[in-house]
Amino acid sequence: MSIESVTPMGSVRLGDDGASVVIVDQSLLPNEIKYLVLRGREELYEAILELRVRGAPAIGIFAAYAVCVLAGQTKASAYDDFYNEFNRNKAYLDSSRPTAVNLRKALDRIDNIAAANAGKPIPEIIDAMKAEAVKIHQEDISMCRAISEYGLELVRDGDGILTHCNAGPLATSRYGTGLGTLFLAQERGITLHAWCGETRPLLQGARLTTFELQKAGIDCTLICDNMASLVMKEGKINACFTGCDRAAANGDIANKIGTSGIAILARHYGIPFYVFCPSSTIDFACKTGEDIKIEQRAPEEIKEKFFMRPIALPEVKCYNPAFDVTDNSLITAIITEKGICRSPYTENLAAMFK
Amino acid sequence: MSIESVTPMGSVRLGDDGASVVIVDQSLLPNEIKYLVLRGREELYEAILELRVRGAPAIGIFAAYAVCVLAGQTKASAYDDFYNEFNRNKAYLDSSRPTAVNLRKALDRIDNIAAANAGKPIPEIIDAMKAEAVKIHQEDISMCRAISEYGLELVRDGDGILTHCNAGPLATSRYGTGLGTLFLAQERGITLHAWCGETRPLLQGARLTTFELQKAGIDCTLICDNMASLVMKEGKINACFTGCDRAAANGDIANKIGTSGIAILARHYGIPFYVFCPSSTIDFACKTGEDIKIEQRAPEEIKEKFFMRPIALPEVKCYNPAFDVTDNSLITAIITEKGICRSPYTENLAAMFK
Numbered sequence: 001m002s003i004e005s006v007t008p009m010g011s012v013r014l015g016d017d018g019a020s021v022v023i024v025d026q027s028l029l030p031n032e033i034k035y036l037v038l039r040g041r042e043e044l045y046e047a048i049l050e051l052r053v054r055g056a057p058a059i060g061i062f063a064a065y066a067v068c069v070l071a072g073q074t075k076a077s078a079y080d081d082f083y084n085e086f087n088r089n090k091a092y093l094d095s096s097r098p099t100a101v102n103l104r105k106a107l108d109r110i111d112n113i114a115a116a117n118a119g120k121p122i123p124e125i126i127d128a129m130k131a132e133a134v135k136i137h138q139e140d141i142s143m144c145r146a147i148s149e150y151g152l153e154l155v156r157d158g159d160g161i162l163t164h165c166n167a168g169p170l171a172t173s174r175y176g177t178g179l180g181t182l183f184l185a186q187e188r189g190i191t192l193h194a195w196c197g198e199t200r201p202l203l204q205g206a207r208l209t210t211f212e213l214q215k216a217g218i219d220c221t222l223i224c225d226n227m228a229s230l231v232m233k234e235g236k237i238n239a240c241f242t243g244c245d246r247a248a249a250n251g252d253i254a255n256k257i258g259t260s261g262i263a264i265l266a267r268h269y270g271i272p273f274y275v276f277c278p279s280s281t282i283d284f285a286c287k288t289g290e291d292i293k294i295e296q297r298a299p300e301e302i303k304e305k306f307f308m309r310p311i312a313l314p315e316v317k318c319y320n321p322a323f324d325v326t327d328n329s330l331i332t333a334i335i336t337e338k339g340i341c342r343s344p345y346t347e348n349l350a351a352m353f354k
Numbered sequence: 355m356s357i358e359s360v361t362p363m364g365s366v367r368l369g370d371d372g373a374s375v376v377i378v379d380q381s382l383l384p385n386e387i388k389y390l391v392l393r394g395r396e397e398l399y400e401a402i403l404e405l406r407v408r409g410a411p412a413i414g415i416f417a418a419y420a421v422c423v424l425a426g427q428t429k430a431s432a433y434d435d436f437y438n439e440f441n442r443n444k445a446y447l448d449s450s451r452p453t454a455v456n457l458r459k460a461l462d463r464i465d466n467i468a469a470a471n472a473g474k475p476i477p478e479i480i481d482a483m484k485a486e487a488v489k490i491h492q493e494d495i496s497m498c499r500a501i502s503e504y505g506l507e508l509v510r511d512g513d514g515i516l517t518h519c520n521a522g523p524l525a526t527s528r529y530g531t532g533l534g535t536l537f538l539a540q541e542r543g544i545t546l547h548a549w550c551g552e553t554r555p556l557l558q559g560a561r562l563t564t565f566e567l568q569k570a571g572i573d574c575t576l577i578c579d580n581m582a583s584l585v586m587k588e589g590k591i592n593a594c595f596t597g598c599d600r601a602a603a604n605g606d607i608a609n610k611i612g613t614s615g616i617a618i619l620a621r622h623y624g625i626p627f628y629v630f631c632p633s634s635t636i637d638f639a640c641k642t643g644e645d646i647k648i649e650q651r652a653p654e655e656i657k658e659k660f661f662m663r664p665i666a667l668p669e670v671k672c673y674n675p676a677f678d679v680t681d682n683s684l685i686t687a688i689i690t691e692k693g694i695c696r697s698p699y700t701e702n703l704a705a706m707f708k
Contacts, residue, residue, distance in 0.1 A: 031663045195673075198656070198665065200554060200578035206657070206665040214670055221671045224554035224656060226579040226612025230678040233614070258580025260587070264622045265615055302552070302578060303560070308662050309385045311552065311560040316568055317575045319549075324584040 011170045012053055012062045012137075018130065019072050021065045025052045026170055026204075030211040041070055041089065048096040048103070051202060055171020056245045056281050057140045060102030063093050064133035067110050071126050082122050086114050098293045099254055099323045101246040101283040106136050136280075141173040143278035146337035148180030151241070153340065154274060154333070155181060157190050159238040162228060162266075165199045165256035166208035167243025167276060177276035178243040179212065186218050194220040195231050199256060201301045201320065225258050232269040240266050244277040244334075251328030251345025252289030253277065257321055263330035272332035279336055279353050289325035297322050365524045366407060366416045366491075372484065373426050375419045379406045380524055380558075384565040395424055395443065402450040402457070405556060409525020410599045410635050411494045414456030417447050418487035421464050425480050436476050440468050452647045453608055453677045455600040455637040460490050490634075495527040497632035500691035502534030505595070507694065508628060508687070509535060511544050513592040516582060516620075519553045519610035520562035521597025521630060531630035532597040533566065540572050548574040549585050553610060555655045555674065579612050586623040594620050598631040598688075605682030605699025606643030607631065611675055617684035626686035633690055633707050643679035651676050 011024045015037055025034045027050060036052060038044050044066040047053050053062045070089045076082040090107045097103060113132045117125045155161070167178030175183050185192050194213050199205035206222055213220040223231060231237055240262055246254045253259075253275050266273040286292055299318030303310050312318075334341045338352045365378045369391055379388045381404060390406060392398050398420040401407050407416045424443045430436040444461045451457060467486045471479040509515070521532030529537050539546050548567055553559035560576055567574040577585060585591055594616055600608045607613075607629050620627040640646055653672030657664050666672075688695045692706045 030667050197580070198554070200552070200580060203665050206670075210666045210670040214667055221673050222653075222656060222666050223673050224579070224611070226551070226554060226615055227673065227675060227678075229615035229618060230611065230675055231673065233678070257578070257584065261580055261583035261615065261619055264583060264619055268618045268622070299576075302576060306661050306663075306665065308660060311557050311660065312564045312576050313384050313568055316560075316564045319575050319577050319581065319585065321581060321584055324581075324587070 012058050012065065014065045014130070014133070019069055021062060021069055023047060023053045023062065024170065026054055026208060027052050029207050038066070039069060041092065044070070045093060045096050048093070054204070055166065056100035056102040056243065057172040057177070057278060058170065059097065059100050060106035060280060061133070061137045061140060061173065063103050064106040064110050064136045066093055067107060068126065068130045068133050071129060074122065076122065079118055079122070082125070083114060083118070086111070097295055099245050099295045102280050105280060109136060137173060140278065140280065143280065143337035144172050144175045144177060144180050147177055147276050147278060147335050148175045148184040150335050150340050151181030151274070151276065152184060152188070152190070154239060154272070155185060155190065155192060156238070160193045160195055160236045162195045162197065162231065162237045162240040162262065163209055164197045164205060164242050164259055164262055166204040166212070168209060168212040170208050170212060171243060177278060178241040179209065180276070181241065182213065182218055183216060186216065192218070194218060195236060196220055196222050197225045197228060197258065197262070198222060199258065200225055201305065203306065204256070228262055229265050232265055232271055237271055240271060240273045242275055244275050244281050245323055246286065246292050247275070247277050247282045247334065248286040248288050248291060249284045249346055249349065250288050251331060251334060251343070251349060252325055253331065253334070254289060254292045254294065254323045254325050257324050260324040260326040260330070263326045267330055273330060275331055275334045277334050277336055279338070282349065282353065284354065289327065292325060294324070295322040296320060366412050366419065368419045368484070368487070373423055375416060375423055377401060377407045377416065378524065380408055380562060381406050383561050392420070393423060395446065398424070399447060399450050402447070408558070409520065410454035410456040410597065411526040411531070411632060412524065413451065413454050414460035414634060415487070415491045415494060415527065417457050418460040418464050418490045420447055421461060422480065422484045422487050425483060428476065430476065433472055433476070436479070437468060437472070440465070451649055453599050453649045456634050459634060463490060491527060494632065494634065497634065497691035498526050498529040498531060498534050501531055501630050501632060501689050502529045502538040504689050504694050505535030505628070505630065506538060506542070506544070508593060508626070509539060509544065509546060510592070514547045514549055514590045516549045516551065516585065516591045516594040516616065517563055518551045518559060518596050518613055518616055520558040520566070522563060522566040524562050524566060525597060531632060532595040533563065534630065535595065536567065536572055537570060540570065546572070548572060549590060550574055550576050551579045551582060551612065551616070552576060553612065554579055555659065557660065558610070582616055583619050586619055586625055591625055594625060594627045596629055598629050598635050599677055600640065600646050601629070601631050601636045601688065602640040602642050602645060603638045603700055603703065604642050605685060605688060605697070605703060606679055607685065607688070608643060608646045608648065608677045608679050611678050614678040614680040614684070617680045621684055627684060629685055629688045631688050631690055633692070636703065636707065638708065643681065646679060648678070649676040650674060
């Protein structure tokens with residue numbers, strides 16, 4: 001049973017009652033496929049914080065639905081009260097994780113609808129907000145599909161692809177970003193072999209990417225992150241595919257910790273390094289990667305989570321940045337729903353989207 | 355209680371009865387400090403295979419003692435029978451792990467003693483063999499000390515040092531190779547800060563290196579392997595220190611998987627990359643790193659070991675090379691007990707040792 005077959009829109013959907021958000025709890029995969037029906041303010045926030053829902057596009061979709069579900073619980077009768085309450089919920093959800101820009105951008109889109117419909121009856125405003133959330137979701141499906149199509153231009157039958165973290169259906173909708181090309185290739189009879197970095201500390205590559213690929217029947221091999229250099233040296237890798245959590249205007253990209261290291265290794269070995277990035281993940285307000293805030297997470301994720309026994313003494317300090325920034329000079333191309341964008345990124349991304 | 359304080363010679367010693375090898379079971383650290391008293395052929399082999407004893411120099415010392423302990427159990431009365439039995443034990447222990455050359459070199463040294471004493475009474479031969487094993491051990495202590503002294507020339511007060519895997523007292527004797535300089539610096543009042551890569555899959559960096567440093571009161575921070583690029587970029591790292599499992603004549607070095615990636619990142623960021631390598635770890639019979647056999651280990655180490663639940667589906671394939679080879683062009687210097695050796699390595703290593 002693949003995630004695709006159980007949640008055809010991806011790992012997030014609006015509950016059938018329109019008053020809840022339903023997700024696959026990604027923190028439990030691959031050992032358990034558990035659906036959560038979320039309604040409460042704190043549990044919606046916690047789902048993002050604890051990576052029950054994760055992946056920049058999926059977080060955006062989730063937050064859009066979540067803020068609508070919370071709006072539906074309002075007791076306000078005056079617009080101002082309703083809108084103030086909306087803004088508190090928006091700010092609360094937005095504070096859950098700082099790096100992926102989709103979260104803020106999706107919430108801003110719902111905000112724009114709430115503001116534009118000022119004065120209308122509140123149930124009508126909420127319906128318009130929900131329609132916008134569904135639109136964000138459907139746009140993501142279309143963008144993932146288009147990105148995956150463009151990605152096909154970058155591969156040949158038999159290629160080995162190094163993946164990092166998870167940028168598949170769980171992280172997005174349907175095809176995914178970084179993994180979408182692998183799913184589409186399989187549909188077209190093109191054989192690709194994925195080498196999946198496990199992605200410490202939270203193991204999204206091991207737990208989610210190999211799960212998605214294996215269930216889809218795509219040949220994949222799990223490696224530890226520190227094996228990337230060797231598999232590249234051994235000629236197993238023809239291209240690196242990653243997703244993106246926030247792209248700056250100059251093409252610097254924030255993505256899961258470890259991404260910049262892979263890009264440097266790829267450069268060393270002469271292997272192309274591709275970033276799959278829907279426009280919803282581009283933040284033109286960030287001029288360079290230096291403007292992107294990197295989330296720092298708890299030491300327990302490194303030392304304790306998932307393990308039978310702690311892997312270090314309690315008094316040992318940890319440094320646990322969740323993302324790093326890859327310099328645009330290391331990126332062979334950024335693949336968006338509009339096409340394959342190459343350096344100089346400032347000019348070419350602007351020409352594509354502005 | 356530091357390992358140093360409980361096992362002043364390192365993590366391996368000949369039992370007081372002369373008929374056993376005593377080790378700290380490194381596979382249980384840091385949660386449990388358990389000593390094993392090993393006598394049996396299979397348990398001695400298994401201790402190496404399962405990394406209860408690990409670290410190239412420690413494996414060599416252990417194997418030297420182990421083959422003596424097994425010799426002491428002989429029922430042979432004729433030299434030829436004794437020596438044939440010795441050779442079977444030697445070959446068996448030598449087959450436990452292929453990459454670290456210290457194993458074979460230590461066994462060869464005991465073999466030379468056994469051969470040179472042909473015709474003498476067997477108990478006398480065994481005593482001579484044991485004396486050679488103790489000599490290997492004592493030489494390692496001296497080499498580690500000398501290497502650590504030379505390492506001090508490469509650091510300045512306040513430096514951040516990136517470490518990988520474990521090359522401290524547990525892996526060697528006393529000071530260690532890659533970590534020795536950190537211990538010595540502390541004795542001399544020089545403050546270094548260690549950034550310790552956890553070293554997947556078996557987590558020697560997390561479990562052993564931070565244990566040794568923390569117990570010694572040396573400032574250290576644990577990171578996941580894929581965070582090396584970011585900490586380098588952030589200016590936290592002034593030098594990378596690693597041990598070595600086998601150095602080829604041209605200065606290519608096999609070390610724990612991930613080492614080559616760190617060397618490439620260090621080159622990218624302009625950070626020196628130093629390999630601490632006693633002459634017992636240099637294999638002049640290997641012309642280049644291509645001649646070094648890389649051990650492949652079981653997928654369970656990646657997917658299951660240490661974890662509460664498997665991190666990937668049972669059917670997911672793993673690739674689990676235990677070492678990689680770092681090209682000599684990426685190595686700033688190789689520090690041996692004779693001094694700091696720089697490129698061209700073929701000439702300079704030969705001049706130092708041949």
